[in-house]
Amino acid sequence: MKHSLLIVDDEPDFLHVLKSYFSFGDFEVQTAASGEAALEALAQATYDAVVTDMAMPDINGIELLKTIRQTDRYTPVIIMTGVGTIESAVEATKLGAFHYITKPFKPQDLENLVVRASEHGRMNRQLARQESEYDEGPDFVMGQSKKVRDVISMIQKVAGSDAPVLIMGETGTGKSLFARRIHLKSSRARRAFLTIDCAALAETLLESELFGHVKGAFTGAISAKRGLLEEAQGGTIFLDEIGELAPGTQVKLLRAIQEHEIKPVGGNKSIRVDVRFISATSRDLRKEIEAGNFREDLYFRLAVIPLHLPPLRDRMEDLPLFVDHFVKRFNKRYKKQIHRVDQGFMNMLKTSPWKGNVRELENAIERAVLLADDETIHMDSLLFGSPAAGGPDNREGALLLKDVIEEAEKQAIIRALAEADGNRTLAARNLGIARRTLYDKMGQYQLK
Template sequence: MMTPNAHILVVEDDLSHGTILQALITGWGYRVSSAHNGLEAVEQVKAQPFDLILTDVRMAEMDGIEALKAIKAYNPAIPILIMTAYSNVASAVEAIKAGAYDYLTKPLDFDTLQLTIARALEHTSLKTENHSLKQRLQFDDQNIIGRSEPMRRLMEMIAMIAPSQATVLISGESGTGKELIAKAVHANSLRKEQPLVSINCAALSESLLESELFGHEKGAFTGADKRREGRFMEANQGTLFLDEIGEVSPLMQAKLLRAIQEQEIQRVGSNQTLTVDVRLIAATNRDLLADVEAGRFRQDLYYRLNVVTVESPPLRERSEDIPLLAMHFLVKFAERNRKTVKGFTPQAMDLLLKYPWPGNVRELENSVERGVILLSGEFISEKELPLSVSQCVEQPPAQRQEQPIQPLEQVEKQAIMVALATTAGNKTEAAKQLGITRKTLLAKLQK
């Protein structure tokens, strides 16, 4: 997929080869400039913006590696493709370590060159788009991790609804990060300078929940030795997050409805009505509409809460994010436990991708933490993973046959994801693991 108006700098000291490349790349629809050595390339990068740089390694005055380091120091976002001879692959490896996007061996395969340029520009475009989106979405000490389509839709939804005053209902399975979504909505709202107050409605009895939400007067019940402000008052001018709202009793549902409708509350043991200004975010892992139809949840409260609904996708529907999340948790727990952990073995990553994750991101986090704690080497293998994960595909033959057969394309996609994850994105090594050529891998990635 061609990026419109992309400006490419070709750095080549061989005049004839440079001319051929310029003509070829221009014919593909890109704007092209040229430089004859690394020094000239660095000067041009400082003088004007480029979307991509294609440079030879061996050049006079300043070679491609030196130019790469200088350009990356000036603008680390520019993708740089290195051209090198077969006999000088060591330089290409050095270039990748220094931050090159990829390398191509001479004589160039022009189909591969075109594909690699398109992928590099697409990758940069997506990074820019994600960065722009995340610039609009400010997070506290956590981040929503994921580049899959469900997560991109989720972040776009947060960006749209956060500035409004609408009540938000977040639905999704346990462990999908509903509280994190609530934090993101608040952090991007007009109330972000005011408090975000959270309460788990399932963790308290009906009487305690009422006291926690609305507060109580001194002497209102045994042990109430002083007046207490409730969560509504604590969240005044800010946001109140009610987690597991589906577990609230019918009586509390009625009291919540009044508080939401009238923006008024009464402390337990008081007849005084207090006005509050609170934006409400609620979350549930239940099917509230089914609960309404069954008479377990008030219909009027449901419609008050369900002004805007946000779906928190289960992990099995965004398996593309599993390697990202797994590595994020690995780094987090390796630092916490003061261990040197480099990654996952291919077999372990394959298991992580195949396991259905009924506990979602929370279960994945716990599994990686366990793996880091039990690890004595440098790579987490299937031995360090929980039995539920490591044995998820080790079923008796009869049982295995009952499982739905995945389309070949999906199986192939998973294998490529595993290979790229376990090689830290090194396409050459990933192709070796998969038993295919690098060119074939690039073609499959483009597809």
């Protein structure tokens, strides 16, 4: 994917040199010879990054940055100047400049900055879209049962602080949604909310994702890369399935929390980080500590505020709320017009153990919406196509929802493994579950 780049400078020769250099790489380059021309270009198109000179006769770099930020808080802006001063650098940073570079500089240095800025901007725009897409409102995200209201009350008390939060609960209880809600209620809500699944990556790759790496740190590290802890400056980092961290990574994370500093993989220079830590786990970390798999000191650092999410089976009064929400969501997605749920269908839902919790319920409702023939979801909307449905041993025409869902889950795992060529880490990521959960499911269904 090419990076779209706008370069702004009032020196024609210098502008030509930069355009020529970037045109040979993975860039689509547009130039502007003045601040006014830059604003006109920005009005016509969006860019992954803007590189602008500081000193220009009509609109200088700082003024251009201010104007951009009035309508666009995501496009990264890099300021160039031949008269660099600490004061102007600080001002540009405060106004939201991605970086500041002083002339003369090597084109390669600017290229590295532009690539980093472009990736940073794309990531933040994606996060903004996700926040809009998943901000379903407190009733959906959290529910109305007493156990959930207790969690809500705790969130209201602690969201405004920077205290680390550890969210505990079974797979599918909505830990990531609660983490996002804490972020959106905090003073960091306008900054990045970045998630990493600690179970989805090998130790070396996970450390690179968290802390970044320098060029040549390991095979394939052809350039330096910022880690998520640095990318999330001023925002929140969500460490999902924290119980899967390897011992070596636990030590480095503990230092990052205690010292607010990180060292990229292969690097010697410490980088200050300002992030709020929210973690989640489906494991009993106390037992993991006793077994020697998890550091007790890291646990205490992460669990300053512990939150326990109840499983769906312990909050069945929230079931109609979730069903209503998911029906509306899948109506919109699949252009259906379902307005009613048969009571028999609801009774089946209420008798299911829901080992996969809200996520399992969501999958069941999606299937029912897709298979419904009219404006009502009936029991056969869920059971359609089952060899047991309608047969002599079908328990009066109804197959246990548990059996239907387990068979669908088994087939989904088989498909995911086939599509990933047997790569279990990739298959788990595509299924949206932890790698350990995939292993457990494969054992449950006797899959090899």
